[in-house]
Amino acid sequence: MDEDSFDPKQWVSGCGQHSAPPVQKPESDEGMGAFWREVAEPQHTAANAAPADTAHKSVAPRPSQDRRLTFAIAGSVLILAVGATASWLTRGDPALAPLASPSAAIPASSNAQERAINLAGPGQLAGALIEAGVRADDASAAAAAAAPHLASGGEIHAIIVLLPGEGGALLQQLRAVHINGSGVVLARTADGTFSVTPLAADVSRKIEVLRGEIDSESFYTSAVSAGLIDTLIPEFINAFSYDFNLASEVSPGDVFEVAYDQEVNADGDAVGQPKLLYAQLTTPKKSLALYRFQPPGEDAGWFDGNGATTKRGLMRTPVDGARITSKFGMRFHPVLHYNKLHGGTDFAAPTGTPIYAAADGTIEFAAMKGANGNLTVLLHDNGWRTLYLHQNVFAPGIAAGVRVSQGQRIGDVGTTGRSTGPHLHYEVHIDGERVDPLSIPVDEASRKRMEGATLQAFLKERDRIDMARSQRTF
Numbered sequence: 001m002d003e004d005s006f007d008p009k010q011w012v013s014g015c016g017q018h019s020a021p022p023v024q025k026p027e028s029d030e031g032m033g034a035f036w037r038e039v040a041e042p043q044h045t046a047a048n049a050a051p052a053d054t055a056h057k058s059v060a061p062r063p064s065q066d067r068r069l070t071f072a073i074a075g076s077v078l079i080l081a082v083g084a085t086a087s088w089l090t091r092g093d094p095a096l097a098p099l100a101s102p103s104a105a106i107p108a109s110s111n112a113q114e115r116a117i118n119l120a121g122p123g124q125l126a127g128a129l130i131e132a133g134v135r136a137d138d139a140s141a142a143a144a145a146a147a148p149h150l151a152s153g154g155e156i157h158a159i160i161v162l163l164p165g166e167g168g169a170l171l172q173q174l175r176a177v178h179i180n181g182s183g184v185v186l187a188r189t190a191d192g193t194f195s196v197t198p199l200a201a202d203v204s205r206k207i208e209v210l211r212g213e214i215d216s217e218s219f220y221t222s223a224v225s226a227g228l229i230d231t232l233i234p235e236f237i238n239a240f241s242y243d244f245n246l247a248s249e250v251s252p253g254d255v256f257e258v259a260y261d262q263e264v265n266a267d268g269d270a271v272g273q274p275k276l277l278y279a280q281l282t283t284p285k286k287s288l289a290l291y292r293f294q295p296p297g298e299d300a301g302w303f304d305g306n307g308a309t310t311k312r313g314l315m316r317t318p319v320d321g322a323r324i325t326s327k328f329g330m331r332f333h334p335v336l337h338y339n340k341l342h343g344g345t346d347f348a349a350p351t352g353t354p355i356y357a358a359a360d361g362t363i364e365f366a367a368m369k370g371a372n373g374n375l376t377v378l379l380h381d382n383g384w385r386t387l388y389l390h391q392n393v394f395a396p397g398i399a400a401g402v403r404v405s406q407g408q409r410i411g412d413v414g415t416t417g418r419s420t421g422p423h424l425h426y427e428v429h430i431d432g433e434r435v436d437p438l439s440i441p442v443d444e445a446s447r448k449r450m451e452g453a454t455l456q457a458f459l460k461e462r463d464r465i466d467m468a469r470s471q472r473t474f
């Protein structure tokens, strides 16, 4: 919703919680000292600031996430019937006798039993073996032998072969692996001890490439239907935070492409978190392709194909996935009958959405301040200030005097102070005057380009990503 749909009646209702008229004429002679005077911005209504943003609605995870979700066995031990899990566990590994053909130590006529168990970690192994019927002393010995090879942490899938006996079963074989394939195989030997065969991790990295079209709902829903893992979506939005406002400058039919790095096991199952490498967005007006790269000694950032950083001046959108619900500009007050300034830009987003420092600077003020709610004032190196109003909470460590860097999370979207729905009211002050954040020209001259060996390393990474993209047909 922009100012065209601004409804004066909603403006009045937005003021309802405050007895005093909130209006202040922007041309008042309060001087620069009043740079963070209470900002009258009563037009936030439940209607235009409601957290209806589709960019944050939950969706069903895609299949690869399903696998990861079912893998999670938080702190519990499950004894499963041997089925699909067993085939997963016995797959590959030609050096090992398949569990289906018991080792020589197990008599052919035995009534050996095979079971699958899932563990949250190696500390649960002995208990799980006892629960499965293994004699306590045998369970302890097996767990002790296996533990050094399961130390890399994370969940464990195990297949055990038991031979029932007096006083409990004896363990004949154990194969225990993490999702990355690392683990151990224990096998009962003739002298009653276990042979121990460590298993090395078996993972590879691959670059996944996806392309999609913006649908009529939001970038978020478009990205999810294209198959993008939802945790990568904020990173994609961040990549374009200097160049695009994804809420206002993107329309249905616009095209995006992403490439991300994913570690996979021998079955192709995702291991660990994916990492976004490439983000491209094409609209009728502009097209931009960005590569993620970490220059030595610096934080990772986004660069164009020539190695120029996206960073310059102020970030255009200091909050993730937000809709602009009210722009900077004059408003006619329906009761007091004069124009007043809406001195900032309103971004509607659900409570808890991260707010980022628009540029490097020093926190000048971070506290509750009347109608502003929780307010952060950031003083930038060029003397400009940016203000962030109505925050739900400040990020840990954010306090007056603290230095922050561009893109650092300084707080969360909220609805504190005079506000009837969660949103960020964002202001930019230049020489003490409030200016339209969206009108500040992008300073191309301030963009830095990598040089020398760093640039060469970047170009190599760019080519690696482009090679993967060229191998993907859409």
Ligand SMILES: [Zn+2]
Pocket: 041, 326, 342, 344, 345, 346, 424, 425, 426
């Ligand atoms: Zn506002």
